[in-house]
Amino acid sequence: MKWSRDRPRTGEPGEKWAYSNTDYTVLGMIVERLTGHDLATELHARLFGPLGMTKTYLRVKPPEGIKGPHGHGYYPDADGMLRDVDRFNASLGGAGAGGVVSTAHDVSAFHRAFTQGKLLPPELQRVLTDRLPAAPRARGEARGGCADGFSLTGGLAPGSTAVTMFPCRSEE
Template sequence: MLAPAGPAAAAPAPVGSVQKAMEELARTPGVVGVVGGAYVDGRSVGLGSAGSRLLDGKGGKIPPNSRFRIWSQTKQMVATVVLQLVEEGELGVDDKLGDLLPEVVEKDLVQRADEVTVRQLLRHTSGVPDWYADKPNPDGSEGDPAFDVFDFTTPYRPLDLVAWSRGRPRTGEPGEKWSYSNTNYTLLGLIIERLTGHDLATELRTRLFGPLKMTRTYLMAQPPDGVRGPHGHGYYPDADGTPRDVDRFNASLTGAPGGAVSTTHDVSAFNRAFTQGKLLPPELQRVLTDRLPSAPRSRGEGRGRCGDDLYITGGAAPGSIAMTFYSEDGRRQFAMSFTLSVQPSAVEVDAGKAVESVFCPSP
């Protein structure tokens, strides 16, 4: 059941044009195409797309309801499944990694695995280094990939990715401070599979995607998995700086940290259910929502005239950026995906301005 929308006599808040907001964002240098959708109490109040499916204006228009990679927004879904298993008594948030996955100790894949807890993996305080990048950006976000972005076919196992992180320095003592690491969620995905006997894609589908009617969402797991149906293609510069199509980005490199493909409708449905406390009991939801002092704020720029704060969850990787703005009460979401011709770190999109133009239009 949805949260009450307020007094029946209350007039609905004005809504601006999502299409116009997308057209403005598509003018951003480095953006090939953009799709967006705004939702209030689960009801669509606008869809839009601009730019093109392929580079240089080719491929026609991106369907506004097309699928796209949501990248690290997958992590919150994986974390929700882990905490549902905690609620069911299959594990505890303070259980040790070495007890849950003995092979990481036996193969010496994770330092101090006998001290790292599930809670620390969920909250990025484990100190386990990130397999994705050699070193983070100055702002603490993950840096450029440490692997071959253009290898679309080699199948990697999750433990292969964990092994990549082994030679890198720990980022702190277990539980000491926040430090973003995809390795945390690669390990959590393995824990889910060990405890349930099912692959991660199945658990996400049966626990979240099915019950929430996220009918167009799925988890990519192995190459040649990709984005189904007409959609925008992303690009990444090669050694010569030439943009190359990375639409077939290796699915075995995403998985639990970032392998979900979704739509503006579906990712908003998950965000709404999570924010409104429909997926976890309050004490377990707080494991994810209580912000650590050292963690970056997720409060977005799309606030002010709206009368309340909007927050952001998102992710980026070669070829695209995805983000969802949402209100604290879970009643409003604005989901967007940008396909790119440059590295994600080279793009500056004023998505907050777009959100404000839709949810808080000028008189």
């Protein structure tokens, strides 16, 4: 992660939010250092297994493709030809590059556990949820990434996009 030290900051700590794969990659490295296990093992033991996410896993063996029946993603190569990128393995970038494969059912199990307070201790849950944008006052009003009482989160990799919608916290 030496290269990341030379990158300019997006702001002062706590000033604003910006997504960074580097942050997640570093967190994955910390998990591995503290536990002595690879991240895939820890995710399964501490998250996927206990939540019953039976079709969710972290791909770790390039060029391991997605297990079982699934849609294939396509991405243009340098000549503009669409190529099947099923075997594209984002795990090369560590924990932050989107290497987890899941299903809609399993993602729902994760979000259900999160919103019901079953995933984190209350003080950690508040650290995350207190930063969610407030729900808009009028239907259709978009403010702070929240519209019609819902916010979107997601990610993408060559040939695929994942989006999850969740309720925003209410105005106080």
